[in-house]
Amino acid sequence: MKLNDLINQNCEWLKGTGPNSNIVISSRVRLARNLRYIPFAHRANKKQKEDLLKKIKEAVDTTNYTKGALFLSLADLSNLDKQFLIERHLISKEHALHSDSKAVIISDQEILSIMVNEEDHLRIQIMQSGFNLDEAWRIGSQIDEEFGKKLEYAFSQEWGYLTACPTNAGTGLRASVMLHLPALVVTKQINKVLQAITKLSLTARGFYGEGTEASGNFFQISNQVTLGHSEEDILDNIERIIKQILGHEQNARQALFEQEGAIIKDRIWRAYATLQNAHIISSRESVDLLSSVRLGIDIGLLKGLDIKTINRIFILIQPAHLQKLEGKALSAQERDVKRAEMIRRELGGK
Amino acid sequence: MKLNDLINQNCEWLKGTGPNSNIVISSRVRLARNLRYIPFAHRANKKQKEDLLKKIKEAVDTTNYTKGALFLSLADLSNLDKQFLIERHLISKEHALHSDSKAVIISDQEILSIMVNEEDHLRIQIMQSGFNLDEAWRIGSQIDEEFGKKLEYAFSQEWGYLTACPTNAGTGLRASVMLHLPALVVTKQINKVLQAITKLSLTARGFYGEGTEASGNFFQISNQVTLGHSEEDILDNIERIIKQILGHEQNARQALFEQEGAIIKDRIWRAYATLQNAHIISSRESVDLLSSVRLGIDIGLLKGLDIKTINRIFILIQPAHLQKLEGKALSAQERDVKRAEMIRRELGGK
Numbered sequence: 001m002k003l004n005d006l007i008n009q010n011c012e013w014l015k016g017t018g019p020n021s022n023i024v025i026s027s028r029v030r031l032a033r034n035l036r037y038i039p040f041a042h043r044a045n046k047k048q049k050e051d052l053l054k055k056i057k058e059a060v061d062t063t064n065y066t067k068g069a070l071f072l073s074l075a076d077l078s079n080l081d082k083q084f085l086i087e088r089h090l091i092s093k094e095h096a097l098h099s100d101s102k103a104v105i106i107s108d109q110e111i112l113s114i115m116v117n118e119e120d121h122l123r124i125q126i127m128q129s130g131f132n133l134d135e136a137w138r139i140g141s142q143i144d145e146e147f148g149k150k151l152e153y154a155f156s157q158e159w160g161y162l163t164a165c166p167t168n169a170g171t172g173l174r175a176s177v178m179l180h181l182p183a184l185v186v187t188k189q190i191n192k193v194l195q196a197i198t199k200l201s202l203t204a205r206g207f208y209g210e211g212t213e214a215s216g217n218f219f220q221i222s223n224q225v226t227l228g229h230s231e232e233d234i235l236d237n238i239e240r241i242i243k244q245i246l247g248h249e250q251n252a253r254q255a256l257f258e259q260e261g262a263i264i265k266d267r268i269w270r271a272y273a274t275l276q277n278a279h280i281i282s283s284r285e286s287v288d289l290l291s292s293v294r295l296g297i298d299i300g301l302l303k304g305l306d307i308k309t310i311n312r313i314f315i316l317i318q319p320a321h322l323q324k325l326e327g328k329a330l331s332a333q334e335r336d337v338k339r340a341e342m343i344r345r346e347l348g349g350k
Numbered sequence: 351m352k353l354n355d356l357i358n359q360n361c362e363w364l365k366g367t368g369p370n371s372n373i374v375i376s377s378r379v380r381l382a383r384n385l386r387y388i389p390f391a392h393r394a395n396k397k398q399k400e401d402l403l404k405k406i407k408e409a410v411d412t413t414n415y416t417k418g419a420l421f422l423s424l425a426d427l428s429n430l431d432k433q434f435l436i437e438r439h440l441i442s443k444e445h446a447l448h449s450d451s452k453a454v455i456i457s458d459q460e461i462l463s464i465m466v467n468e469e470d471h472l473r474i475q476i477m478q479s480g481f482n483l484d485e486a487w488r489i490g491s492q493i494d495e496e497f498g499k500k501l502e503y504a505f506s507q508e509w510g511y512l513t514a515c516p517t518n519a520g521t522g523l524r525a526s527v528m529l530h531l532p533a534l535v536v537t538k539q540i541n542k543v544l545q546a547i548t549k550l551s552l553t554a555r556g557f558y559g560e561g562t563e564a565s566g567n568f569f570q571i572s573n574q575v576t577l578g579h580s581e582e583d584i585l586d587n588i589e590r591i592i593k594q595i596l597g598h599e600q601n602a603r604q605a606l607f608e609q610e611g612a613i614i615k616d617r618i619w620r621a622y623a624t625l626q627n628a629h630i631i632s633s634r635e636s637v638d639l640l641s642s643v644r645l646g647i648d649i650g651l652l653k654g655l656d657i658k659t660i661n662r663i664f665i666l667i668q669p670a671h672l673q674k675l676e677g678k679a680l681s682a683q684e685r686d687v688k689r690a691e692m693i694r695r696e697l698g699g700k
Contacts (some may be wrong), residue, residue, distance in 0.1 A: 262687055266629035273623035279616035337612055 001070050001108070003081055006088065007316075007324050011110035011127075013089075014315060016307030018130020022298040023249050024242075025178040025218070025311065026129055028089075029136040031144055032163045032172035032226075033122040034154040040164040041117045049101035049117050056116050059150040060105055065143050066114075070106040074099035080329070083320035089127070091115055112143065119164045120172075122147075131242065133175050133235055141231070160227065170227030175238050179245065182217040182295045183252035193245060194219075200241055201225045217291045221245075257299055268296035272305075276349030281340040286317045305347075313346050351420050351458070353431055356438065357666075357674050361460035361477075363439075364665060366657030368480020372648040373596050375528040375568070375661065376477055378439075379486040381494055382513045382522035382576075383472040384504040390514040391467045399451035399467050406466050409500040410455055415493050416464075420456040424449035430679070433670035439477070441465055462493065469514045470522075472497075481592065483525050483585055491581070510577065520577030525588050529595065532567040532645045533602035543595060544569075550591055551575045567641045571595075607649060618646035622655075626699030631690040636667045655697075663696050 001009075013026035038044060038052055053073075060066040074082065074095065082096040091104050095118045105114040115123040124147075126140040154162040161172040168174070184190040194204050205220045223238050257264055271292035275281075294310050296302035315321060322338050323330050330338060343349070351359075363376035388394060388402055403423075410416040424432065424445065432446040441454050445468045455464040465473040474497075476490040504512040510520040518524070534540040544554050555570045573588050607614055621642035625631075644660050646652040665671060672688050673680050680688060693699070 262629055266631075266690070269627040269629055270624055273627035274620055277619040277623035279612055279619055281616075340616070 001106075003070065003072060003077070003084075004324070006106070006110070007084075007321065009109065010308075011088070013110065013127035013129050014308065014311040015129040016311050018128060018132045020246055021130040021307060023180055023246050024131040025180060026127055027131055027133045027136050028128075028174075028176045028178075028222075029126045029133060029140045030174040030176075031122075031124040031140055032120040032161065032168040032174075033124065033144070033147070033151075034162055034164070035121050036152045036154045038121065041119060041121060042164060044117075046101060052121055053101060053103055053116055055151060056103070056105075056114075056122065059147055060114075062150065063143065063146045065112065065139070065146070066105060066107060069108070069112070072104050072106070074102040074104065080320055080323055084324055087318040087320050088315065090125075092118060092123075094118060111139065120168070122151075131177060131246070133177065133239055137175070137231070137235055166227075167224075168226050171229070171231050171234060173226055173231050173234055174222050175235055176220050176222030177238070177242050178218060178220045179242070179249070180218055180291065180294055181245070181249050182291055183256050184245075184249050185217045187252050187256060189248065189252060190219075193248065197221060197241060197245075200237070202238060202241060218287070253295070253299065264295075264299075265301060268292050268299075268301050272296060272302055272347075275343050276347045278340045278343070280336045281343065282336055283317050283319075283339065286339060286343065287314070290314055290317075309346060313343055316342055316346070351456075353420065353422060353427070353434075354674070356456070356460070357434075357671065359459065360658075361438070363460065363477035363479050364658065364661040365479040366661050368478060368482045370596055371480040371657060373530055373599050374481035374592075375530060376479055377481055377483045377486050378478075378526045378528075378572075379476045379483060379490045380524040380526075381472075381474040381490055382470040382511065382518040382524075383474065383494070383497070383501075384470050384512055384514070385472075386502045386504045388471065391469065391471060392514060394467075396451060402471055403451060403453055403466055405501060406453070406455075406464075406472065409497055410464070412500065413493065413496045415462065415489070415496070416455060416457060419458070419462070422454050422456070424452040424454065430670055430673055434674055437668040437670050438665065440475075442468060442473075444468060461489065470518070481527060481596070483527065483589055487525070487581070487585055516577075517574075518576050521579070521581050521584060523576055523581050523584055524572050525585055526570050526572030527588070527592050528568060528570045529592070529599075530568055530641065530644055531595070531599050532641055533606050534595075534599050535567045537602050537606060539598065539602060540569075543598065547571060547591060547595075550587070552588060552591060568637070603645070603649065614645075614649075615651060618642050618649075618651050622646060622652055622697075625693050626697045628690045628693070630686045631693065632686055633667050633669075633689065636689060636693065637664070640664055640667075659696060663693055666692055666696070 034040060035052060038048055041049065057071060060069060060071065085091045085104060086093055086096055088110065090106055090110065090113045092115065095102060095115050101117050103116040111127055113125045124140060124143060126136040128136045156162055160170040163169045163172055181190060184193055197204060201224050202221055203224050206218065221242065223234050271289040275289050275293065290310055290313060293302060294307065297305055297307055297310065316325065317339050319335055322335050322342065325342065326338055384390060385402060388398055391399065407421060410419060410421065435441045435454060436443055436446055438460065440456055440460065440463045442465065445452060445465050451467050453466040461477055463475045474490060474493060476486040478486045506512055511522040513519045513522055531540060534543055547554060551574050552571055553574050556568065571592065573584050621639040625639050625643065640660055640663060643652060644657065647655055647657055647660065666675065667689050669685055672685050672692065675692065676688055
């Protein structure tokens with residue numbers, strides 16, 4: 001597998017399957033790990049970081065799950081390729097910034113990705129389609145265990161896993177779920193929900209990652225506290241709260257459709273028609289319209305169209321993806337035209 | 351023919367045919383006439399107005415062109431029917447206000463309509479599709495001549511035809527042309543054009559008549575001066591100016607499509623798709639979108655769709671028309687739903 005193959009492969013978290021996939025796009029588990037006797041990445045020198053890279057490569061090559069995975073040295077990648085990996089949620093913006101002695105490992109279907117020498121030595125990410133933190137955790141802890149046998153983790157009996165930033169110490173676990181909450185947004189209940197989850201030690205971000213606003217009614221919800229609770233407790237807590245949010249969204253969708261069926265229908269059909277017919281479209285507008293179409297599929301209004309196609313478009317509308325598809329650099333204006341073209345093609349428009 | 355048949359008949363001015371029909375919707379000639387020895391309508395008593403009505407009826411029944419025309423006494427009509435006639439440009443708002451001793455005569459295909467006891471005793475209107483003031487004037491002057499043999503017009507050698515308001519005296523002629531000028535609007539040349547025509551003794555109004563703003567890029571342009579020039583001079587003047595405007599609009603369309611083809615294409619396809627898929631739509635939005643679709647037909651982008659259908663929808667989106675179609679009174683909200691339904695049906699949408 002090569003980097004350029006990623007754009008055409010069916011990656012796990014865009015499958016549109018799994019529990020509650022009408023509301024939950026994907027579930028993600030991330031583990032922060034560091035190696036003993038090697039300084040944290042921001043304190044390590046080049047040699048130390050290169051040594052670390054070698055160790056990780058060995059571990060990856062000898063571990064069943066990661067054997068044969070794509071191993072990319074960030075120094076070898078163009079800016080476009082790095083942007084492309086960011087857009088696929090495979091690396092962070094920070095990871096792309098200074099590429100020296102950094103790498104990313106990507107498994108088949110992008111279920112697993114590991115950033116090496118980001119803030120921590122290892123950032124292990126497991127993605128699953130739908131509401132499936134359990135499976136993500138199962139895979140993650142298995143890989144973690146195997147790696148633990150080969151790499152000596154920095155671990156303290158008192159503090160747990162040691163991390164570059166204390167907010168990640170303890171379990172090093174961040175669990176997050178990407179939700180599509182159009183009905184809570186339109187009925188203006190979303191702010192109450194977001195306020196409530198903050199009190200419950202969770203945090204919400206936008207679809208396109210840290211520092212981005214929630215757009216198109218997509219919210220990525222994750223735990224803030226990693227220390228002082230077991231992994232199981234952290235997962236239980238977020239799962240319990242997400243289940244409540246799912247219930248609220250489901251009720252809001254039903255009430256909305258009963259009380260304002262015509263308005264919803266109007267919005268969904270207009271959105272679908274616009275996506276099928278636009279010749280110039282911004283990513284912001286695309287996200288908003290795709291959100292309506294996603295709702296239309298869920299409530300059975302748009303038949304013969306699957307969530308997977310919509311998820312695929314969500315990823316492809318991004319700048320680096322459009323440029324990879326076209327095989328050349330595109331200005332913002334050119335992207336708006338190519339984006340519309342791609343969406344029409346994907347949705348069988350004119 | 352009955353009033354209720356009008357809604358389904360192919361009326362002349364919506365045919366979408368005739369010269370320059372890509373820019374000119376319709377041409378209209380209106381003659382103001384009064385009868386000698388009978389006070390102007392606002393000074394006449396009931397008996398005098400009823401006598402007048404009788405005289406007019408006799409003239410209509412014995413004139414070739416008007417024989418068999420629909421003769422409607424406004425007192426017999428419901429408010430909805432009167433609104434319906436206003437929307438079809440067959441009577442004025444003023445004519446509908448106080449219905450006593452008022453009538454309207456409507457010929458086949460609505461080419462001719464005559465208001466009796468509006469501001470003047472007779473307001474004779476002839477409509478033609480496209481840019482065809484000559485034909486409208488030919489028909490109008492013929493009817494005028496025949497009526498003149500049977501009815502003694504109030505006419506002064508010095509002032510010409512006498513009218514209730516001096517601004518109509520002389521010829522009593524108002525010629526107007528309904529233009530669709532999207533390219534002049536979008537390229538912001540329209541204000542210069544409108545300022546220029548005002549200096550040339552013409553005036554511009556909106557699609558839906560006097561006192562309405564120009565909307566959806568439609569402008570009704572007519573002469574202001576009726577006195578001191580012959581009918582031929584008045585018609586020559588407006589025709590000459592309209593031809594210039596047509597040239598400007600044509601050039602602007604071409605330049606626009608060459609320079610901003612993608613933007614125009616985007617707007618046209620979105621408009622068409624929205625009309626085919628909306629489930630709630632205001633008349634204002636409909637007019638704007640229909641304007642884009644009309645342009646799309648002219649530049650050959652939207653194939654298999656004719657101007658006649660678009661013109662038909664222009665008329666049907668109005669409140670009284672929607673209520674006549676449904677056969678019952680509708681609230682504004684209900685109309686927005688029924689309007690969307692009708693447009694989808696007309697355009698073969700979902």
